[in-house]
Amino acid sequence: MPVEIPKDKWPGSVRTVTIGALPKDGGTRKCTVTVGGETTMPFLHYEGEIPNRPVVAIEIMDRQPDDWSPLLAEAWKDVMDDPAKWAVAAEQAGADLLVLELSLNNRNGEPTTPDEAVSAVKSVLAASGLPLIVFGPGQAEADNALLVPISEATKGERIVLGICEDKNYRTIVATAMANDHLVSARTAMDVNLAKQLNILISDMGLPLDRILMDPTTGALGYGIEYGFSVMERLRLAALQGDKMTQLPMIVTPGYEAWKIKESKVGEGVPETWGDWLNRAINWETLTAITLLESGADVLVLRHPESVKRVKRAIDELMSAKELV
Amino acid sequence: MYIIGENIHIISEKVKEALKNRDAKFFQELAVRQVEAGAQALDLNLGPRKADGEEVFPWIAQTVEKVVDVPLSFDSTNIVGIEAGLKKVTKAQPIINSTSAEQERLEKVPLVAKKYNTKLIALTLGKSGIPVAADDRVNIALEYLIPRALEVGLPISDLIIDPLVLTVSGCQEYCPHLIEAIRTLQFAWDPPPNISVGLSNVSNSVPRENRSLINRVYCAMLMGVGLKMMIADPLDEKLKETIRIIEERDESTPLGRLYLKIADRINAMEEPTIDDIDQTDPEQVAIWKTVQILLNKVIYAEGYLEQ
Numbered sequence: 001m002p003v004e005i006p007k008d009k010w011p012g013s014v015r016t017v018t019i020g021a022l023p024k025d026g027g028t029r030k031c032t033v034t035v036g037g038e039t040t041m042p043f044l045h046y047e048g049e050i051p052n053r054p055v056v057a058i059e060i061m062d063r064q065p066d067d068w069s070p071l072l073a074e075a076w077k078d079v080m081d082d083p084a085k086w087a088v089a090a091e092q093a094g095a096d097l098l099v100l101e102l103s104l105n106n107r108n109g110e111p112t113t114p115d116e117a118v119s120a121v122k123s124v125l126a127a128s129g130l131p132l133i134v135f136g137p138g139q140a141e142a143d144n145a146l147l148v149p150i151s152e153a154t155k156g157e158r159i160v161l162g163i164c165e166d167k168n169y170r171t172i173v174a175t176a177m178a179n180d181h182l183v184s185a186r187t188a189m190d191v192n193l194a195k196q197l198n199i200l201i202s203d204m205g206l207p208l209d210r211i212l213m214d215p216t217t218g219a220l221g222y223g224i225e226y227g228f229s230v231m232e233r234l235r236l237a238a239l240q241g242d243k244m245t246q247l248p249m250i251v252t253p254g255y256e257a258w259k260i261k262e263s264k265v266g267e268g269v270p271e272t273w274g275d276w277l278n279r280a281i282n283w284e285t286l287t288a289i290t291l292l293e294s295g296a297d298v299l300v301l302r303h304p305e306s307v308k309r310v311k312r313a314i315d316e317l318m319s320a321k322e323l324v
Numbered sequence: 325m326y327i328i329g330e331n332i333h334i335i336s337e338k339v340k341e342a343l344k345n346r347d348a349k350f351f352q353e354l355a356v357r358q359v360e361a362g363a364q365a366l367d368l369n370l371g372p373r374k375a376d377g378e379e380v381f382p383w384i385a386q387t388v389e390k391v392v393d394v395p396l397s398f399d400s401t402n403i404v405g406i407e408a409g410l411k412k413v414t415k416a417q418p419i420i421n422s423t424s425a426e427q428e429r430l431e432k433v434p435l436v437a438k439k440y441n442t443k444l445i446a447l448t449l450g451k452s453g454i455p456v457a458a459d460d461r462v463n464i465a466l467e468y469l470i471p472r473a474l475e476v477g478l479p480i481s482d483l484i485i486d487p488l489v490l491t492v493s494g495c496q497e498y499c500p501h502l503i504e505a506i507r508t509l510q511f512a513w514d515p516p517p518n519i520s521v522g523l524s525n526v527s528n529s530v531p532r533e534n535r536s537l538i539n540r541v542y543c544a545m546l547m548g549v550g551l552k553m554m555i556a557d558p559l560d561e562k563l564k565e566t567i568r569i570i571e572e573r574d575e576s577t578p579l580g581r582l583y584l585k586i587a588d589r590i591n592a593m594e595e596p597t598i599d600d601i602d603q604t605d606p607e608q609v610a611i612w613k614t615v616q617i618l619l620n621k622v623i624y625a626e627g628y629l630e631q
Contacts, residue, residue, distance in 0.1 A: 192493055196625035203630070237623045244631055245623060 007047045012241035013039040014297075015209050016052065017248050019097060019160055019182060020131025026156035026180065030129030033097045035212075035297040036248035041235060042295050045321040053318045054292055056307050057133060057300045058090035059099040059254050062120035063107055068302070069258055071266075071280055075303055083120045084127035093304035094311055097131040100124050102146055104137035112137070117146040118153045125154065133160040133184065133250075133300075140168035151175040160184050160212060160250075166197050173204045184250055186214040189226050191233050191245075198244045208243070212250040212298065219256035220287040227251075228294040235295040251291045254302035257284035285309045292317070325567045326553040328397050328419070329355075329363030330524060332384075334371040343370060343380070351384065352391040359392045363558040366392065367421060368409075369399035377405020382412040389415050397421045397445070397555070403433055410440040418442045421555075422486060424449040425468035434476045444473065445484045445520060448505070454488055456497055458504035461487045462512055470513055484518040484553065485509055491528040492538060492617055492624045499526065499542070499618045503590060507549040520553040521546065526618070531626055540566040541614040544583045547571075548590030582608055586615060595619060 014036040021027025033055050040048025064081040079085040087098055100121060106112045121134055134150055136143030147161050148171065162184035164172050169185070176183045185201055187193040194215050202208055215234060217227030231249060238246040257263055262273070263280035273279055284306040288299045292313065301307050331354055334340055342350035355366055366388060373380045377400070385396055389412075397419035398406040406420055422445040423433035437444035446469040448454075448461040455461055465485045473483045487505040490498040502521070510516045526542045527535040539556070540563045546554075547570045556563065569580040570587050582601060589596045596615050601608040610629050616622040625631070 190494075191623050192496075192625050195623050196627055199625055199627040199631060203627070233623070240621070242622050244625065 005046060008040070008239075010039055010048060010239035010241075012239050012243075012246060013037065013049075014235070014238050014248055015246050017182065017209050017212060019133070019158060021156055021158040021180070025158075027158060028125060028129075029131050029157065031131070032158070033131045038235075038239075038295075040239070041232075042293055043317045043320060050318070050321070052297075054297050054299060054314055055096035056094070056311055056314070057097045057099045057250075057298055058093060058095035058304075058307060059101060059252070059300050059302050060086040060090055060124075061101050062103055062112070062117065065103070069264055069280065071263075071277055072258065072302055075305070082123075084123040087124045087128040087130075090304075091128045091130055094307050095130060097133065097298075098124065098128060099133040099135060099300050101135045102137050104139060104142055111142065112146060114146055114149040118149050121150050121154060121159075125157065131159075132157070133162065133298075135162045135184075138163065140165075143168060144171040147172055148175045151179045151181055154181075155179040158182060162186065163214070164197065164201060166193065166200070169197065169201055170204065173201050173206050176210065177204070177206050182210040182212065184212045184214050185247075186216060189216050189218070189223075189230050191215075191230055191237075194230070194234060195237075195242070195244050198247060202244070208247065211247050213247045214250045214252070217251050217253070217256060217287075217291055219253070219260050220283055220290060221262070222256070222260055224256075224287060224290055228290060231291070231294040231296070248297035249295055250298040250300065251288075251296045252300040253288040253291055254284055254300050254306070257287040258302055281305045281309070285313075289313050325547070325551075325571065326364050326520075327362060327558050328365040328367050328520065328553070328555040329358035329361075329558045330367050330369075330522070330555045331358055331557060331559065332366060332388075333369045335369075339370075346383065348387045348390075351387050355388045355392045358558045359394055361558040362564060363394065365395040365397055365416075365419060367397040367399045367555050369421075372400055372402045373405050374402060377402040378408040381405045381409030385409045385412045385418075389413065395419055395443070401429075403429075403436055407436055407440070410436070410442065413440075417482075419445060419484070421445040422447050423469075425464045426451050430468060430472050434472050434478055437482070438476045438478050441482075443482045443484055443518075444478060445486050446473070448485065448487045454490065454498070456501055458501045458508060461501070461505040462508045465509060465517070466512055470517060480513070480515055480517055484520045486520050486522070489521045489523060489525040489542075491530070492526055493529045493626075496617065496620050496624050500620050503545055503549055506546060506551055510550055518553055519551060520555065521551065523554045523556040534626075534629065536560055536562055537610060538614055538618070539563055541586070541611055542618050543567065544570060544586045545590045545615070545618060548587035550591075578602060578605065579607065582611060586611075595621075 016037040018034045020029040020032040037051040062083050079089045136147050160182040164183050164185045185197045215230050218224045234245045263283045266276040288310045393415050395416040399421040420437050420442050423429045424447040448464040527538040574580045585600045586596050601612045617624045
């Protein structure tokens with residue numbers, strides 16, 4: 001018996017956002033990344049368009065991180081203390097773009113200086129031609145102190161600067177506007193706050209096609225269903241035509257999955273949990289794929305093996321288009 | 325519209341301070357102002373008062389009854405304190421606000437209502453929290469609240485079902501369901517129970533400048549499905565004007581016609597459409613945007629009017 005699959009016709013669509021600028025457009029990137037543009041819920045190719053595939057960013061830091069799992073240290077080996085080398089390794093591992101996260105303190109335990117931060121960013125830009133996202137240490141004062149000089153020193157590169165939060169977005173948005181960059185807007189798993197922050201940022205005059213939104217998600221087993229619902233609601237609103245929710249979504253499953261016990265702890269856990277490395281990679285991969293299914297456009301990952309698996313999943317989900 | 329005045333509420337810093345000082349004059353003035361503004365009963369929400377309820381509730385009842393004659397609504401979870409207050413009431417039939425369908429409260433509170441011949445507000449709230457769906461709220465009324473009232477011999481005319489208003493800021497999906505809960509409750513029992521809601525809850529944690537607009541648009545929508553009683557701010561002139569327009573079907577102004585249209589659409593189970601408004605009038609556009617968030621069509625954000 002033939003079954004008719006119901007199809008929705010949505011009045012709205014997700015905005016298209018391009019990260020990175022080629023030399024002809026005032027940057028130095030060898031390629032750009034374009035995300036967004038969906039006119040349907042995730043991967044419903046029979047219903048609407050998904051013109052741009054979701055992309056995978058690899059998260060690197062400006063120096064050897066203090067609190068990352070030894071499993072990640074094992075995977076990246078000796079590149080972790082040199083952001084330029086790490087960037088090259090990440091590119092080789094299949095990253096579509098890079099996330100460089102700045103440390104609050106430098107190797108000597110002193111606050112990271114603007115000069116150190118700028119030189120880390122420049123070394124990454126010189127070593128890899130991939131588009132770049134730069135996250136500050138996550139404290140308002142330090143973020144502003146470091147991101148403004150970075151923004152000025154890289155004018156025209158269309159870097160994504162983060163993190164804009166409701167308590168601290170003005171300085172970052174202003175410098176992004178002045179220097180042709182983009183911003184990432186983060187809120188804590190709440191549709192109302194996510195939309196409000198987008199309104200505030202766009203009120204400052206930054207065009208909406210220069211904003212990514214990070215709804216935050218939790219890891220698999222740690223509240224991801226709330227994250228899923230928030231993303232689903234934001235995406236439904238976008239497709240229904242709500243302009244202030246029509247931004248591509250960036251999520252950080254690498255950060256989320258590597259901070260929980262199942263990935264972090266290798267000893268003193270039940271034997272039935274199985275191999276530690278395998279478990280940790282599964283956790284990151286499954287967290288990422290769940291978010292992919294809830295509408296993520298940019299997935300920020302940490303382990304090279306997870307990157308491989310998630311990219312394979314994206315290939316398969318996008319190739320379903322041919323079956324339509 | 326029967327308005328139970330909401331302004332004696334412990335969430336207000338002034339009320340908190342006045343209560344600490346047992347400032348009788350403050351409460352008497354606030355009571356008189358509300359009644360003069362049209363409140364037909366007064367809600368007294370002084371919190372649980374676990375430590376001193378048996379002293380505070382009698383005090384507030386006596387204080388307020390010296391200056392007004394309307395029913396007092398004791399709004400607390402402290403049933404022992406409420407009972408102490410009820411003993412001091414000498415004027416109109418008071419109200420207990422509230423019981424819920426949680427077993428312990430449903431066991432005790434209706435008995436007190438019966439004993440003191442009060443009206444009783446009963447929330448459609450079970451042990452598993454507030455249900456989102458309209459039907460689930462109606463079912464709580466039909467399966468627990470009404471049967472219990474009948475069981476203790478409380479006349480249905482003294483039972484007031486409160487199907488619970490939740491804030492559009494964070495519980496947006498509840499807002500349209502409440503409309504349907506009110507619609508259904510009126511046909512769910514014969515004779516139908518009274519229905520009341522706490523209107524201002526819809527704009528909890530909304531910036532102050534937008535609260536009144538959200539309250540009165542929601543009020544128009546709820547009046548569309550027949551709401552006749554609510555706990556609300558009788559000092560909100562624009563809210564009362566909206567109520568007046570709908571009750572008198574005053575079509576003499578564009579705004580009046582819009583509020584009536586909204587109420588009529590909701591009554592007919594239709595959604596207001598963009599063609600119902602004059603898009604050149606900023607006030608009508610603001611009302612339209614408010615309808616959209618209250619029907620959960622557009623995600624609420626603090627800046628929703630500027631969008």
